[in-house]
Amino acid sequence: MNQPKPPMESLQPQYFNDLYTADEDPWQFETSEYEANKYANTLAALPKQRYRSALEIGCSIGVLTSRLAERCDALFSIDASEIALNRAIKRCQHQPHVKFQLMQVPLDYPQETFDLTLVSEVGYYLSWDDLRKTQKLILEHLESGGHLLLVHWTLYAEDYPLWGDEVHDSFMELTDSHLRHLHGQREEQYRLDLFERV
Numbered sequence: 001m002n003q004p005k006p007p008m009e010s011l012q013p014q015y016f017n018d019l020y021t022a023d024e025d026p027w028q029f030e031t032s033e034y035e036a037n038k039y040a041n042t043l044a045a046l047p048k049q050r051y052r053s054a055l056e057i058g059c060s061i062g063v064l065t066s067r068l069a070e071r072c073d074a075l076f077s078i079d080a081s082e083i084a085l086n087r088a089i090k091r092c093q094h095q096p097h098v099k100f101q102l103m104q105v106p107l108d109y110p111q112e113t114f115d116l117t118l119v120s121e122v123g124y125y126l127s128w129d130d131l132r133k134t135q136k137l138i139l140e141h142l143e144s145g146g147h148l149l150l151v152h153w154t155l156y157a158e159d160y161p162l163w164g165d166e167v168h169d170s171f172m173e174l175t176d177s178h179l180r181h182l183h184g185q186r187e188e189q190y191r192l193d194l195f196e197r198v
Helices: 013-022 033-044 063-071 082-091 128-141 164-176
Strands: 054-057 075-079 098-102 114-120 142-153 179-186 190-197
Touching: 013 082, 033 063, 033 142, 033 190, 054 063, 063 075, 063 082, 075 082, 082 098, 114 128, 128 142, 128 164, 142 164, 164 179, 164 190
Parallel strands: 054 075, 054 114, 075 098, 114 142
Antiparallel strands: 142 190, 179 190
16 A cells, blocks of 8 residues: 555646646547556446446546447536546537536536446545545435446556545445445556445
8 A cells, every 4th residue: 555645635627727738638548558458447347238327527538438438328427627528528529428517526516316437547636535525426426236436547646635546445445334346456557446336
């Protein structure tokens, strides 16, 4: 387990807008073999071939969104960066069952309930306090028997308030009460955990 970081505030939308202004694809989502393999493992971890209504928290420029949408009757994808969201909307314009909205979790959260919630590479941008609030919102809007899939990079990033492992371990703490852990996978640079709402 990595050493806890000193308390930090959640990263704000301007942080991400600055990144996307400087580089349209700052994490090489479109071109990285690492990202392509991670996306394949992410989708392979989903137990159901199709979901009625899914929520993607932090869709970025929509590379994973477009692939996840193929497994969903309806997909609600949100992001805190308007620049990234506009690129995601353009990428998925041929997929009308995908709805996008500018939202900063946990300040904003959809009112709907979902049978799948995906939190991929976004939890470590939150402070501890905001992560706890986000957990509560996820649980309130995840149907009984619905799936929660977490995927996070596990190496050090100076700017991020939390480690990826801290995010996942905080959800593991909910397995005594709200979640059932179905699957865990650790790769060299990221971790994947699948839960079911009880």
